[in-house]
Amino acid sequence: MKAAILHQAPGDLAIEDVDLDSPGPEEVLIRVVASGLCHSDLHVMEGKIPWPLPSTLGHEAAAVVEAVGSHISEFKPGDHVVSCLSQFCGACMECSASRTWLCQNRRGLGQSDRPRPRMTLRGKPINPFAGLGAFAERMLVHRNAIATVPKELPLDRAALLGCAVVTGVGSVINGARVTPGSSVAVIGCGGIGLNLVQGAVLAGAERIIAIDLQKKKLDLARIFGATDVIDASSGDSVKAVQEMTKGGVDYAFEAIGLAKTAEQAFMMIRPGRTAYLVGVPPMGASIQLPGTAMLMLGKGLQGLFMGSSRFKRDIPMLASLYLRGKLKLDELIAERITLAQVNEGYAKMRTGEQARSVILFQS
Numbered sequence: 001m002k003a004a005i006l007h008q009a010p011g012d013l014a015i016e017d018v019d020l021d022s023p024g025p026e027e028v029l030i031r032v033v034a035s036g037l038c039h040s041d042l043h044v045m046e047g048k049i050p051w052p053l054p055s056t057l058g059h060e061a062a063a064v065v066e067a068v069g070s071h072i073s074e075f076k077p078g079d080h081v082v083s084c085l086s087q088f089c090g091a092c093m094e095c096s097a098s099r100t101w102l103c104q105n106r107r108g109l110g111q112s113d114r115p116r117p118r119m120t121l122r123g124k125p126i127n128p129f130a131g132l133g134a135f136a137e138r139m140l141v142h143r144n145a146i147a148t149v150p151k152e153l154p155l156d157r158a159a160l161l162g163c164a165v166v167t168g169v170g171s172v173i174n175g176a177r178v179t180p181g182s183s184v185a186v187i188g189c190g191g192i193g194l195n196l197v198q199g200a201v202l203a204g205a206e207r208i209i210a211i212d213l214q215k216k217k218l219d220l221a222r223i224f225g226a227t228d229v230i231d232a233s234s235g236d237s238v239k240a241v242q243e244m245t246k247g248g249v250d251y252a253f254e255a256i257g258l259a260k261t262a263e264q265a266f267m268m269i270r271p272g273r274t275a276y277l278v279g280v281p282p283m284g285a286s287i288q289l290p291g292t293a294m295l296m297l298g299k300g301l302q303g304l305f306m307g308s309s310r311f312k313r314d315i316p317m318l319a320s321l322y323l324r325g326k327l328k329l330d331e332l333i334a335e336r337i338t339l340a341q342v343n344e345g346y347a348k349m350r351t352g353e354q355a356r357s358v359i360l361f362q363s
């Protein structure tokens, strides 16, 4: 079967013929139908997030179950599923406290005790990114790396639920717990940012201010429910937010992963509020905040990983919201591409002009 492999970073992906093992007792073999291009994979390709290579990248997949391990009753062949980065063991201290997105045993989950690697290329092991590796025709994953979605949901749109949507909407609903009538600022209107905007709509926020450098993304943000937009290329966006809201917003979200915009999010909030880091910063990046303002104004900055979501609960809930017309997914997809076009898709992402590209696999 075909998979896009990263051999060295920085570098591009190479389409290779790889072999996949059969499912272990706790594993599920899935046939990938659609796979979204997310910024985190680009970070790995650029060497900004270290990951053992060679690796199959991709983590935002929608797939059909082909075979299940001997211990699994939750899934059966033919089920439609979505993969999620925040796979979990179910037994560590964080999982026991229902904070599965903070699982302490995520890395190498179910792989370290395997007799053979899940994926090989000419006999050599491949490390699927985050235990997933969604830029491949099939995936072999731990049962706690996927959630079921209804069959009425088209799989190209379902794929986005696993990362962009669960992260954006989850951060607003589960993480920050945005309250009705509040004001929200979102910095960066890509896949995650647009979902922060629609999460704020679902939470009943009264004012939703979207900030980006690209006019096209600001137009999209309006479609997703932003009440105001700020073109960050035309001046000081912190000042603009403070003026628009007479002193700052109740909630600010950073969805790019840059120190500068994280600092801006902190500056945009009113006293006593918290700004949230949702975008993934490059490994080793530091954020500098004014300590006096933090203390005297009682402000905070908090990271929210994967929307603080219990994804097996939240992904079906998001699917249901879409099917009831309360969640936008169609508008997130800028284009559908083939696996062979994956590098071109990432080249477009680097220009920052569009929301999501989704790879569609031939069955």
Ligand SMILES: [Zn+2]
Binding pocket: 038, 039, 040, 059, 060, 163, 164
């Ligand atoms: Zn992602």
Ligand SMILES: [Zn+2]
Binding pocket: 088, 089, 090, 091, 092, 093, 094, 095, 096, 102, 103, 104, 105, 106
């Ligand atoms: Zn755990």
